[in-house]
Amino acid sequence: MSYKVLYYVNQFFGQVGGEDKAGMAPVMKDEKVGPAMGFDQLMGEEAEVVGTIICGDNYFNENNEEAIKFIVDAVSEKKPDLVVAGPAFNAGRYGMACAGVAKVVADELEIPVLTGMYKENPALDESRAKAIVVETTDSAAGMKNALATMSGLAKKILKGEKLGYPEDEGYFAQGRRLTVFSDKRGSERAVEMLLARLKGEDFKSELPMPVFDRVAPAAAVKDLSKAKIALVTSGGIVPNGNPDRIQSASAQKWGKYNIAGKDSLEGEFYTIHGGYDPVYANELPDRVAPLDMMRKFQKEGLIGEVYEYFYTTTGTGTSVGNSIKFGVEIGKELKEAGVDAAILTST
């Protein structure tokens, strides 16, 4: 049984034209065009390219919605097992188009995506986690090697085989940290690593330091006395009984609770956070989420009102990925509710 591959290229590799055709709307060709041909040959009997989408780089980036819709319809029609885009080498707009294909096909349609880029392609960071991005040279002179690596990986992906290390297989690390067994215990590896450092020998760290982003500061609230301010915490403060069963560590969800008319959280809330001594928060949850003072300031007129919902989750062990998701979801609700600002407490 031969697997089906749908191929995406831009106007240039699709042999339509150069910059002058960058605005072309996407078309679906039943034939294999450009790199799709070479790729198809390399796949041999194992897979067949059943169609080539050709789309102008400018069109994709400027008419994103229409372009995405075209891709989705094409996938629905051709029902491929794998979608291949590019390789884009160092071309930024082409890379962004491949990234866009990866996003919709991998995330929403849940079909694997394969592409190729040069390490400096500006679209690399947003593509690498969603698609398998093969490392290429910076120009089309590297097409032959790129397609060779891509087809090798495609065969594994189609068969559901586990890919080897990124550095061995020739693709950019996706950022997936996989826990595996080592033949040596951690302390032994640490002693060996230290000896290597002391002797000036090569060593490889098992944990690259994270790089966090900067958040652009929001504008200040113009008139606090009229402002609606929300209270949010990662201290795991929840209503007695933890009705939504928020986890004690590694939270998979957040909760929102109506605090209208309440002057304090005492007696009705407690903490389920597994990362700190809970005794003091259980006595008085306002020590973690200070509703009492916010209510006081509301009554005094320092602030307009306290938003009627209080948002909470557990911070300890909660992945950055989930934290970002919660932040975006809660932020959206607050914005839609006309909240002007939020106080976030953490433990």
Added chain:
Amino acid sequence: MNLELRKIEIKDVVFGEETGVKDGVLTVCKQDIIDGLKEDVNVKSIKVDIAKPGEKTRIIPVKDVIQPRIKVEGKGNGFPGVTSEMVQLGSGKVNVLDGVAVVTIGDIVGFQEGVIDMWGEGAKWTPFSKTLNIVVDIEPVEGLDPHTHEATVRVAGLRAAELIGKAGKDAQASAVEKYEMGDIFTEASKYPDLPKVAYVEMLISQGLLHDGYIYGVNSGKILPTLIHPNEELDGAVISGNCVAACDKITTYQHQNNSAILDLYNRHGKDINFVGVILTPELTTLEGKFRTCDYTAKLCQTLGVDGVIVSEEGYGNPDSDLLMICKRLEDSGIKTVLITDECSGWDGMSQPLADTTPEAVAVVSTGNVSHVVELEPADRVIGSAEAIATLAGGWEGCLQEDGSMVCELNAVIGATSEIGYHNLTVELY
């Protein structure tokens, strides 16, 4: 100091009339243990069970794991400062019931207690699936406040290990390990060309169920402290915490601290292992600045060339780990850090809560959020339902048939940051 750990190989554990060891079999008199532990008025009842490697047995919720021993020469049997009178530890001869562990369970004190599976998938992830476990279920009297509940259970576990340890008094050791290390100047003059290495052991010191004890002193009350490695190997440091089951240092792991053992192994060969610094992880920013400065200063005072730093816990202590690293690296001392990571179920999240570019050499002991599927046990010692409230578990993760899905967070010793276990993380 000169310490001899005499390993008595135990191949099996059974209940019997009298506690003792014969031909590699440990017999435990259940009633003696129960009577001994019930001397504490806060203990209401005790149950004792045995769980052996390979049995389809699940132990949950686990509080601590302790190695039973008896000091046959020299002072300091038991746990000085906690269960026995205060003496200087680190010297003498200790008979160790090798291959046996005392595991404490009972009414849950807090969210961080854990699970040990003696067979199958679960067994791979904990080192304590390979020990013959004597499980002591401690039920405290009603109405105890949480701090007293915790102390009662903690001390009962240590006492149980002491009582069982007595069995080894006259038994023959099959292997003897010698740990001999003189003062810093003597050792330096013996090995003038070897690089000097210290081990900084961070201890979570953040309150109820997050405490460590050194000769009975709560680690939250100390400044970073120099201690001879023999002292820790001899029982000076015990666990008062279940910071999260996966990376809390159990008392057993203090008694057998793998970082200390692996450094000691190289002492006089490729390094001059200078000593251990115990560093508390505190809950205030000022406290963190103070302990990190102090720790770095102790390392500098010792004139070391390299330091291994191990963390206990994750989240806020990541900050201490990296601050210590930066201070050491900035002063020219090379570091290797040992830590686990919180990379999420999919492994795609940043591993640590903080960052510093100076941390160029790090050993990762696993992703605490790695999800495992554990089959149903034939026997559960303790309470299977506890998984719903444990860190690493959640409501609904225990299925009706007894199988459960949980994170490594809930598995005792899975991601041990003293490097006791053998997990690592690879980047894909």
Added chain:
Amino acid sequence: MSTITTISESVGANRIVPTIAIPYPVGNPNLSKVVEEDLREKLVRRAITALGTEVEETTYF
């Protein structure tokens, strides 16, 4: 509002109010009730001031 503000800075927070301790960021059980409430009030007031202040980069209040 957080205690380990080194982490707040690392992750890109812009308006930061340093708090007391991890188990009780906006409180202190070692103080008398009146003093503790006053402490909490002062900390929350700083947070509200922060919300009304323009900032371009990480700023402590």
